[in-house]
Amino acid sequence: MRTHQCACLCEADIGQDVALAGWMNSRRDHGGVIFIDLRDSSGIVQIVINPDQSESFSRAEQARNEFVLRVTGQVRLRPDGTENPGLSTGTIEVVADQLTILTRTEHLPFQIDDEDVNETLRLKHRYLDLRRTRMQRNLRLRHSLVRTIRHFLEARDFTEIETPMLTRSTPEGARDYLVPSRVHTGAFYAMPQSPQMFKQILVISGFERYYQIARCFRDEDLRADRQPEFTQLDLEMAFVEEADIMQLMEALFKLAFSELGDIKLPDTFPVLSYREAMKRYGTDRPDLRIALELVDLTDAMKDEEFQVFRRAANRKDGRVAALRVPDGAALTRQKIDAYTEFVGNYGAKGLAYIKVNSTAAGREGLQSPIVKFLSDAAIDSIIQLSNCQPGDIVFFGADAASTVNASLGALRNQLGADLGLVEEGWQPVWVVDFPLVEYDQESNRWQALHHPFTAPKEDALDEIQSDPGSVLSRAYDLVLNGVEIGGGSIRNHRLDVQRQIFRMLGLSEDSIDEKFGFLLTALSCGAPPHGGIAFGIDRIAALLAGESSIRDVIAFPKTQRAYCPLTDAPNAIATEQLNELELRVKTTASIMNAPVSENP
């Protein structure tokens, strides 16, 4: 079929007879001579067809973009002055002596060199979309990432082991994707949200170093960085502590980013406690490229007369905080209003601000609707603690700490983007010392922050029953440029501790044994101390590719309604299939909620 790939030809091949095959990227028909850019997976080379090859010439006249062609001819140097420096093969061309059309195209739904095509259309005709340079590059980059990871772990004696895709539904965590069992009528498998329990059992089984590039499934609403099925690097190790895993993963990321993006990550990644991250950035996944930080004013505002601040400062779960933006006084009223609306998305009831004209003149130097409500002492505190300078603006949040953190944390990111305060580069950070559990008002019980197998700090065992909220866990998250790319923990290898935690989470003895009995029994048979971590391959690939959505590093992703425009999944199924499973679809659900498979 072919002797060479298009872009593998170079000046050393001049004079050679070659055979090429590929897609017609573009055609320039001068009447007397036709140029064709022929594309294969290696790239593009220019074909020249002269009228003396009359049959091939007339076929070339018919050819259209994305026709599949085979060309034989000779490689030659391009005539002086006709080189194309924009092409890697721009100094040569192939003079065709025969051109055949292997496949014609019907009307193309879109041009593949069109950068801005409706995404649903791209997904519906993904075979065309994936031909584009950008998508070819993204998927090859993703492949290289996985290859690098495998190499790295193989060299360190990890064993890749597959775990079941049909497993059991667990009560904690995300909504499961369910698969009905035919053999066990009325019972369901669940698709794994992660291989968590299996990997612990593998380590208990004596595979001291396990890993897997694992597909995971969560039936929750989608985001730019969340798909219903996604890929994790999942790993687990016996006889380790936090530092062992963190150091190994730092080595892996330093290698991968240097190999794949020529990016040098810091020798040692900084570490932040959860508490400090929330205090300074309002989030447990701070983007350290943005120099802005929250300043806590809760203590300073406890006795303040200004109700909004005083009430928030004195409530048990309250917080008053400030976000100073250097040179932000130039923000217009209109923009401030837009930011007020923005923080409203996160539950903030308003967005107080002070524009700083001078710091020496006390209240006279400040310009703000709230200054008149503030005492001199409060104004001094604000100036001192925020360290504001003339020309700055200081934003305030005063509410439940969770609201203040969410709104000012999001505002910090938004201002960073809007004002160009995001530094170039790559800033990883470990976040550690998470609370083991948090209280869920809705279900009226404690819930694991990571998952219920996470070990508590060793010195906190006594508080698990007495004061669960104060217990810290042995969990760690890795955050890169504000993206949570992975997380893990040291696990409970002691049966009694694990039982105690289940109990604290409100599970009855019966329910513990029914749902987690197999794991507890395994723990009772000689479980080594162990821990692990999991990384979002899609998110890491998107970061490396410079894409803002993981859909652009997934070959066949779903839309925000979890729909696949290519295959029209999910779809209604035949009554016979339902009968075989002894299932019946509620009439209100059947047709009404089936996805509409019409063109966008």
Add this chain to the structure above:
RNA sequence: GGGGCGGUAGUUCAGUUGGUUUAGAAUUCCGGCCUGUCAAGCCGGGGGUCGCGGGUUCAAGUCCCGUCCGUCCCGCCA
């Protein structure tokens, strides 16, 4: 479940306070010319359920209501 933005030739878009022609442009497509282009160029032609359904109006791509789809975000995601 909630909020923002969007949906007009195959594609990407424009379309003003509701009314100038038959809803435009570029590109794709079709035909013609053209021997050094590389987004080739020049001439001509075809191509529209203005997402869908109601409503207001003498008149709706434009205003109102509903709905569907896409996207970003909140909730949700142990």
